[in-house]
Amino acid sequence: MTSGTASQIAYLARVLKAPALRDSAERLAATARDAGWTHQEYLAACLEAEVATRGAHGAENRVRAAGFAARKTIEDFDFDHQRSVKRDHILHLATLDFITARTSVVLLGPPGTGKTMLATGLGIKACQAGHRVLFATAAAWTGRLTTAHRAGRIQQEITRLGRYPLLIIDEIGYIPFEPEAASLFFQLISARYETASVIVTSNKAFSGWGDIFGDDTVAAAMIDRLVHHADIFSLKGDSYRLKDRDLGRIPRPAATTPRDAQ
Numbered sequence: 001m002t003s004g005t006a007s008q009i010a011y012l013a014r015v016l017k018a019p020a021l022r023d024s025a026e027r028l029a030a031t032a033r034d035a036g037w038t039h040q041e042y043l044a045a046c047l048e049a050e051v052a053t054r055g056a057h058g059a060e061n062r063v064r065a066a067g068f069a070a071r072k073t074i075e076d077f078d079f080d081h082q083r084s085v086k087r088d089h090i091l092h093l094a095t096l097d098f099i100t101a102r103t104s105v106v107l108l109g110p111p112g113t114g115k116t117m118l119a120t121g122l123g124i125k126a127c128q129a130g131h132r133v134l135f136a137t138a139a140a141w142t143g144r145l146t147t148a149h150r151a152g153r154i155q156q157e158i159t160r161l162g163r164y165p166l167l168i169i170d171e172i173g174y175i176p177f178e179p180e181a182a183s184l185f186f187q188l189i190s191a192r193y194e195t196a197s198v199i200v201t202s203n204k205a206f207s208g209w210g211d212i213f214g215d216d217t218v219a220a221a222m223i224d225r226l227v228h229h230a231d232i233f234s235l236k237g238d239s240y241r242l243k244d245r246d247l248g249r250i251p252r253p254a255a256t257t258p259r260d261a262q
């Protein structure tokens with residue numbers, strides 16, 4: 001490649017905002033010469049380099065925008081430690097068919113059993129596949145919905161959230177909902193029913209949700225919508241956080257026993 005052509009490509013790539021194309025054009029030209037590529041094959045390889053970089057950047061941006069509490073991946077999940085979830089089942093979810101089908105995932109179980117890690121791992125997979133995702137704790141979602149409600153724009157907010165194919169609601173159960181928050185939450189779940197996916201985690205079995213939401217009727221209607229099209233997991237066992245620590249018996253509230261989380 002002459003230096004004139006190289007600088008023309010650099011200029012055109014800059015105009016097109018295609019830095020990977022600029023960086024790979026010369027390197028790929030050498031490969032093309034050595035391997036005897038056609039002009040079309042060379043052009044395809046250059047464009048592919050740009051598209052791959054954009055895809056990676058897009059995924060990274062989506063992961064950052066999702067607001068995960070930590071970066072945890074399905075690949076790092078130790079299925080030998082957590083035997084109450086089947087690796088194949090999670091790997092199937094990781095194909096993200098559930099997002100296309102607009103169904104949901106519910107992860108129930110005591111503290112430290114991997115609920116947030118699995119929810120995050122699936123969320124990151126979704127970001128990498130091009131889906132927009134938002135992650136927050138139930139308490140943070142409550143704050144967001146309440147702010148929108150008080151500003152008279154709850155409908156707009158729920159519609160805006162509808163543009164996210166996946167919302168993750170972590171930690172339902174640690175903090176009880178005020179009646180207003182419970183009703184807003186119900187509206188969110190109801191709006192997404194059969195239209196978009198949610199992943200929900202809770203340390204409480206469904207039988208304890210009436211107490212969390214302060215209203216058995218609202219809780220029952222919400223559970224009804226959530227479980228109609230959902231993969232539900234009851235994680236069991238001791239906390240992974242305490243796995244190598246000898247702290248004696250940890251208190252476990254009755255409603256969080258694995259048997260209840262059905």
Ligand SMILES: Nc1ncnc2c1ncn2[C@@H]1O[C@H](COP(=O)(O)OP(=O)(O)OP(=O)(O)O)[C@@H](O)[C@H]1O
Nearest residue numbers: 077078081082110111112113114115116117240241
């Ligand atoms: N099976 C596992 N393999 C690898 N790491 C795990 C596993 N289970 C849990 N962990 C790790 O242990 C810690 C606690 O897990 P996680 O946050 O997912 O628990 P949780 O079920 O959401 O608990 P909580 O109800 O307290 O929020 C995290 O650092 C997580 O990465």
Ligand SMILES: [Mg+2]
Nearest residue numbers: 115116170171
């Ligand atoms: Mg958690």
